[in-house]
Amino acid sequence: MTSTALSVDIVPSFIRDAWWTPDQHTLSEDNSTEVRDASTGELLALVSTSGLDVADAVQYARTTGQAELGQFTFHQRALKLKALAQFLNGQRDHLYELSARTGATKVDSMVDIDGGIGVLFTFGSKGRRELPNSQVVIDGPAEVLSKDGSFVGEHIYTRIPGAAVQINAFNFPVWGMLEKLAPSFLAGVPTIVKPATPTGYLTAAVVKLIIESNILPAGSLQLISGPARDLLDHLDYRDLVSFTGSATTANKLKSHENVATGGVRFTSETDSLNAAILGEDAVPGTPEFDAFIKSLVTEMTVKAGQKCTSIRRTLVPKTLVNDVVAAARDRIEQRVTLGDPRAEGVTMGALASLGQLRDVRAAVESMIAAGGELAYGTLDSPRVTQADGTVDVVEDGAFMSPVLLTWENADAVELHTVEAFGPVASVVGYDDVAHAVRLAAMGEGSLVATVCTNDPSIARELVLGIAAHHGRVLLLNREDARSSTGHGSPVPHLVHGGPGRAGGGEELGGIRSVLHHMQRTALQGSPNMLTAVTGVWHAGADRNFDEEHPFRKNLATLRIGDAIRSDLRQVTLEDITAFANTTGDKFYAHTNEEAAAANPFFPGIVAHGYLLLSWGAGLFVEPAPGPVLANYGLENLRFITPVAAGDSIRVTLTAKRITPREDEEYGEVSWDAVLTNQDDEIVATYDVLTLVEK
Template sequence: MTTAPEAPATQTSAVTVVPSYVRDAWWTPDTEALGSGRGAQVRDASTGELLAVVNADGLDLAGMVEHARTVGQKSLGELTIHERALKLKELAQYLNGRREEVYALSSKTGATKIDSMVDIDGGIGVLFTFGSKGRRELPNTNVIVDGPMENLSKDGSFAGEHIYTRIPGVAVQINAFNFPVWGMLEKFAPAFVAGVPTIVKPATPTGYVAEAMVRLMVESGILPAGSVQLVSGSARTLLDELDYRDMVSFTGSAGTANMLKSHPNVVHGGVRFTSETDSLNAAILGPDAGPGTPEFDAFVKSVVTEMTVKAGQKCTAVRRTIVPQEFVDDVVAAIGARVTERVVVGDPRAEGVTMGALASLEQLHDVRGAVESLVAAGGRIAFGSLEAPEVVTASGEKSVVADGAFMAPVVLTWDDALAPALHGTEAFGPVSSVIGYSSLEEAVQLAALGAGSLVASVCTNDPATAQALVTGIAAHHGRVLVLNREDAKSSTGHGSPVPHLVHGGPGRAGGGEELGGIRSVKHHMQRTAIQGSPNMLTAVTGVWHTGADRNLADTDDPSTHPFRKSLAQLRIGDAVRSGLRQVTLEDITAFANETRDTFYAHTNEEAAAANPFFPGIVAHGYLLVSWAAGLFVSPEPGPVLANYGLENLRFITPVPAGDSIRVTLTAKEITPRVTDEYGEVRWDAVLTNQDDEIVATYDVLTLVAKEWPVPVAEG
């Protein structure tokens, strides 16, 4: 075994060996393993040229897991969620400037420039998204509070709630061949924000592209030690090294997923396992969306796009095109016409090519075999052929390339729309079946026969049809796109998962979820119920809890007011309690007249008294909230730079004329911004009346300077 701090191009017989990245160093097998002929050969999908050898013989998988659990966990744990999210943004900016290097490699996989953009730019975009969402939606700590406190005692001395903390192990990410960059980064990003180190295991045929991206990630110098490692080649015994502290995220075939899920360490050892597997996705055309409508055109365009982007090698591609029976021939003809007009098959490096090769000759063999089995089960090829197509070569000439993994788009039709093979066999290439339905109920039934899918599209401009189809199929799918004339141009498309929303599906699709915004960060964390006194819950979470100690300001000393404290001085529990202010009928009437909010509860004594909720005319809730601001604010310029809103407002006890109110304001949560000279402070606001009954509760949100006076920059 050889290791080196840098990543030189390792050669054997003039062929590159794809290295692994192990314990913060690049690694390739020793000379004996390289000379043995073992390992997998990786070839250019368009020409058959030998590109590299992939061999992981002798790789210390146990050492990689231990390195992640120790060095990786420690280095990531030294950063807060916001600091890790910021590093993702920095990494995305770095990779954006180097992505052309990866584009050049991606074309060797058969990917066109658009295919590569979806994979590479899409993956970098995931980093940007989580870099932003992590800082906007999560605290600048390593503990996430999940939901409100539950009071568990009469006197408030014992309470409980839930928190999220990162799992203490490693996230093993096993990826498919079709998206070597996006597939890796969409798993890496949420794990990194959560603070969990990653071991990436890309699929062998395109793993050299993933290795190139990991190389750039390492060269950036942005990532903490141990936060990412790469296995290039077989990792058959990797699950042997995992336990309940770790998780596996798998994308690939259902057969491989089932094999991994049956591993003793998953079944008995508590290894968390989530998968995204085979998916016979559907696109359903509504009865209202016949030929000549904008919906019909958008539908055909979507189906052809899903058949041809990445040569149909997408887990989200449309495999079953479900249309009203009377439109079957129209849809087949329209798909064929669009393919003929717009799809040019060939080497993606050639000018004008819009669909490249499949990833390998083995993949081509598998797809052809799947189509042949579908034909044997009752399908008919209505458009296209399984013959090797004439394609555009890199030189611009047209010919049949014997060593290229090229396949023309194929459309199948069926007499029996219920044929089991139709709903059970996935041809993972540029292939789709068009089948007819006679009612919306039958369309729902056909979609559900996929036994769980990642995504479906419903194309209609009729709200009732959309409602019936979406609610009918939703439980069978992870995502549903409703396509019509209003969103046809702005839609991200049937086959484009976005990092904001969950990516996954039930049943055959694997039963897992990837992405999903902050949900996917929490996939890498443990939710724990904690119980204790409000003071102890405050200490654990860093968020002030009702009933915990307060540090009340001295009302005779304005300098102790929490609004006079910068973030450097402010502490959780710092509070101020105002004096009472009486509400008069004149105040209520003036507010009603000024705002034109003359709702009868504020203006009509008889009607208000007849309402079971009011004792008579009562003050407007917004009058009370406005007064509360005047009661707690410190008006002179100071560290509190701005009030940017309030949340969770609840009005609890009505306030009639003659009652008085006061406000107690407590620093609840302090979130310094990593990149700015200020941070957010969330204040717990409680309005009470003269009898200490709670009138209203809410959170006040402010921006507060880290230091005050703000230091003057030199120069």
């Protein structure tokens, strides 16, 4: 077998760290599927899983995959994602060539391929910045459960012990896989990918590159190219299924016994009748109207409208319906060239397959039968630009012209329930903002909506009205029209998903999506036991007050619980007055005895909180050059007990969390700092953050 999926007769699977194809002598029309070029109809490959042992793949993920990934911390996994992104970044030309055969233009391929690689980069970065360099995530502060502090509780996240199974759609064969692989890998959970058949050969090509990079550990990624109807039979409560596709298929999978009663975690992203709402202020001639039309046409034509986030319902003031249709028509005719993506100048390619073309045409026909009127476009086979530059009808190509529908009845059921998964959108008039909110909600749950207005009051009313029905809302106006990533572009930092018809799940969202692959557990015990489990020092746990100052220790010798307790330092009225005069902070509590005494929180003049922090640093710092390179901040600062003239303070500093950087010669240390007065009352608590040599 050669290095690309296109040069073989059968799209391979990757199981138990080896490439697998069925015995070609046993293949037939009953157990294989033809895959064809979306633009020309050329036969590319066969897809079959006849004879593949799905149970073996699941078991390999739970054993080898889990064991291999379990050797690494979050930071180590994040660095592997970064390395993988860098590797794939150098292979894009090859992937673009394959992507063109799916009907994707260069822009479409960029969204899919570069977008997927960008997700890897993002999680490679966020994993190191937002997760500890360990294998446990603490969720929230500890809760003291006993009067003496000997019994505490908190929540932790640990990875689920099974496999993350991806069942992906045909429209994003690269991004669809990588946006799910990145968070599951970062969590430490092995992935089994099941791509859709029409474009799965591109997914297989990416997997082949990933395997050739030798970056990911054994068992962390497997690929099933073709049907896997018994896949859910082999899953249980340890596993997670992430599905993208039709609501019909999602409902069938959710009714499987192992999901319904067996505890398999199931999340889905399905049909979505996404809306774009034009504000009453956004009339022709405004920047908002122009941005709205650009967004509508972009969403209709990028990936030939085959995006779960595409605009399906365009809600505009009734008086502007004709203006919107005319402006969209003009932009399509001026900027959209339909044809083979390999031809110069083509801006919109084919649908993924002839089967998909039939489905989209049937959906549009049903909408027309229900009252939709064809305002632009045709359902006939269009003339298209072919790879050689000629223009003609291509019967074997899955081409469809952009289609705009209008509706006399804005409440027509089919308008809000039928999704034509192609270059199709409806333009619907609304009476007022409340009517627009009601129409948007009739989609019964959507992935995304756009609100296009420059009026803050309209924006607020629309967003508060539709937010609970949507997973994401884009506020589009003249200020962000150029910088916005657009209506249909999920970003890895924010959640991708939606309620109701959209599937009710969430993907992406930064570290949130990592936690989807982990189990949150309430942990109860003594401070020492919680410290041992989490690797983070808890108040009440043992401290180590040895003779060596903890600031003299590098990361090789510093241990959680290493601490220093300073001597007392008395605060005088002269100190408080000098600090007020030097800093300019002459707030009355520090300068006016009568006013300070009248305040219910103070006994009279009290020391500035920042004076106490400064003195605290002076009490714990080790001044000579050493392993501590820099102080880079404070966290969780709280002032609790005021300090009056004549009082004294001391500081207790404890190594709370140690985070070595995998790719640097230093790491971060978080120190628990507690200021107390002469009566051992707590004056202030905070975390000191330092950079320390390894």
